[in-house]
Amino acid sequence: MSDYNFAYLDEQTKRMIRRAILKGLAIPGYQVPFASREMPMPYGWGTGGVQVTAACLTPDDTLKVIDQGADDTTNAVSIRRFFEKTAAVGVTQATSVATVIQTRHRIPEEPLNEDQILVYQVPIPEPLRFLEPRETETRKMHALEEYGLMHVKLFEDISQHGQIATAYAYPVKVEGRYVMDPSPIPRFDNPKMEMSAIQLFGAGREQRIYAIPPYTQVVSLDFDDYPFEASKADGACALCGADHTYLDEVIVDDDGGRMFVCSDTDYCESRRQAGHIGEQGTPYGKDAA
Amino acid sequence: MELTALSGGFENTAHQSATAFRAIMNVMARPGVIETVTGAVPPKGLSTAAGSLLLTLCDPETGVHLAGELDSEPVRDWLTFHTGAPIVAAPQADFALGAWDDLLPLTQYAIGTDQYPDRSATLIVELPALTQSGVTLTGPGIRDSAQLSLPALEPFRLNAALFPLGCDFFFTAGDKIAALPRTTKPEPTPCM
Ligand SMILES: [Zn+2]
Numbered sequence: 001m002s003d004y005n006f007a008y009l010d011e012q013t014k015r016m017i018r019r020a021i022l023k024g025l026a027i028p029g030y031q032v033p034f035a036s037r038e039m040p041m042p043y044g045w046g047t048g049g050v051q052v053t054a055a056c057l058t059p060d061d062t063l064k065v066i067d068q069g070a071d072d073t074t075n076a077v078s079i080r081r082f083f084e085k086t087a088a089v090g091v092t093q094a095t096s097v098a099t100v101i102q103t104r105h106r107i108p109e110e111p112l113n114e115d116q117i118l119v120y121q122v123p124i125p126e127p128l129r130f131l132e133p134r135e136t137e138t139r140k141m142h143a144l145e146e147y148g149l150m151h152v153k154l155f156e157d158i159s160q161h162g163q164i165a166t167a168y169a170y171p172v173k174v175e176g177r178y179v180m181d182p183s184p185i186p187r188f189d190n191p192k193m194e195m196s197a198i199q200l201f202g203a204g205r206e207q208r209i210y211a212i213p214p215y216t217q218v219v220s221l222d223f224d225d226y227p228f229e230a231s232k233a234d235g236a237c238a239l240c241g242a243d244h245t246y247l248d249e250v251i252v253d254d255d256g257g258r259m260f261v262c263s264d265t266d267y268c269e270s271r272r273q274a275g276h277i278g279e280q281g282t283p284y285g286k287d288a289a
Numbered sequence: 290m291e292l293t294a295l296s297g298g299f300e301n302t303a304h305q306s307a308t309a310f311r312a313i314m315n316v317m318a319r320p321g322v323i324e325t326v327t328g329a330v331p332p333k334g335l336s337t338a339a340g341s342l343l344l345t346l347c348d349p350e351t352g353v354h355l356a357g358e359l360d361s362e363p364v365r366d367w368l369t370f371h372t373g374a375p376i377v378a379a380p381q382a383d384f385a386l387g388a389w390d391d392l393l394p395l396t397q398y399a400i401g402t403d404q405y406p407d408r409s410a411t412l413i414v415e416l417p418a419l420t421q422s423g424v425t426l427t428g429p430g431i432r433d434s435a436q437l438s439l440p441a442l443e444p445f446r447l448n449a450a451l452f453p454l455g456c457d458f459f460f461t462a463g464d465k466i467a468a469l470p471r472t473t474k475p476e477p478t479p480c481m
Contacts, residue, residue, distance in 0.1 A: 006303035023407040026470035143403035213318040213430035
């Protein structure tokens with residue numbers, strides 16, 4: 001026997017988290033309080049997401065973990081290893097093969113299917129927090145659907161910048177009721193939130209779980225005169241040529257040379273495997289790097 | 290306490306509850322979908338699905354209300370032994386278990402508060418059978434529409450009208466389970 005419970009958490013904690021997940025699914029976008037546990041990793045590493053994943057995993061799952069779209073960052077690798085060790089689940093980097101995907105700051109480019117679960121790591125679950133620091137007040141605002149301040153903030157963006165400048169954690173309204181923080185994903189990803197998979201959100205430090213069932217209406221807040229746009233950097237991925245993906249700007253040499261590449265590394269690699277080549281790409285398998 | 294109360298729990302709690310929860314979560318996320326949930330061998334009168342659900346979600350933190358014939362000594366003993374959940378009256382229930390008629394009226398259960406709509410009861414309705422026919426369902430979790438053999442229509446419509454407050458429902462029959470969250474809008478299925 002291993003030294004750990006299956007997926008690390010004790011059964012009573014998992015039950016408590018599972019009950020919170022069910023309430024979250026029944027009340028889409030509403031932040032369900034839960035008693036977050038200490039995890040063997042710092043809060044900044046997504047302990048909320050880790051606890052939600054731990055409560056969801058079955059021994060038959062195949063887990064993918066991404067951090068800003070990449071599977072190979074320290075954070076993603078650590079979480080993947082953690083569950084390999086504590087839950088003995090299979091792991092993968094391929095979006096299409098994964099049954100549970102834990103993510104920090106991105107939604108995979110490849111559309112998810114009905115058999116998949118997307119778990120978000122959330123640093124600040126309360127979309128109204130920067131407008132109102134008091135939890136007692138934000139809770140009342142949600143109860144009364146008092147979301148005027150949020151629109152004021154977005155409108156201030158427009159008067160200052162000529163457009164809505166909020167690029168990440170762009171607030172959404174779920175099923176016409178709760179305004180929700182989608183976690184710091186780029187707003188490019190917002191339209192993907194109306195998907196076939198189950199979406200679960202875990203905030204460890206703030207002790208909140210929320211959820212979006214499949215096929216649920218998720219609308220990015222906007223104005224008639226300034227409709228929401230899922231913006232991204234202009235241009236195409238230098239490696240695979242994709243012009244429809246979210247791009248990261250990376251520095252490629254000591255002289256400050258830059259290029260844009262897909263932030264979703266698995267998606268980029270799949271495209272290159274399929275023969276797509278970007279301006280600075282090489283045929284797949286013939287990388288000098 | 291009868292000796293039978295001591296048996297029929299999960300043999301491997303961590304794995305069986307994880308597998309059961311996946312099915313439970315999936316039906317709550319996708320109203321109208323029917324899944325199989327097993328693992329528990331509950332006393333007579335209680336279905337495998339309902340027993341497995343209770344073992345997966347209940348513990349000393351959750352008050353369980355037993356309605357009608359399911360408020361029996363064997364069920365009480367089994368539930369208490371395996372989950373430690375306190376047996377409570379309907380208004381205090383986190384979970385309420387029973388046949389449909391025995392669970393009524395729905396007005397006696399917690400529906401949450403404006404600030405905490407999650408502080409509401411989840412009802413586990415034991416049915417003789419569960420099929421994807423009958424009432425037409427739309428809402429979150431449903432691509433176009435779904436059908437489910439609900440035991441009634443009007444009480445669920447009234448419950449949905451309370452959103453974001455309201456109760457949530459599981460339906461169990463044998464080892465089958467389906468769910469109806471408060472977001473689902475039930476309508477009569479038009480005649481073909
Ligand atoms: Zn690319």
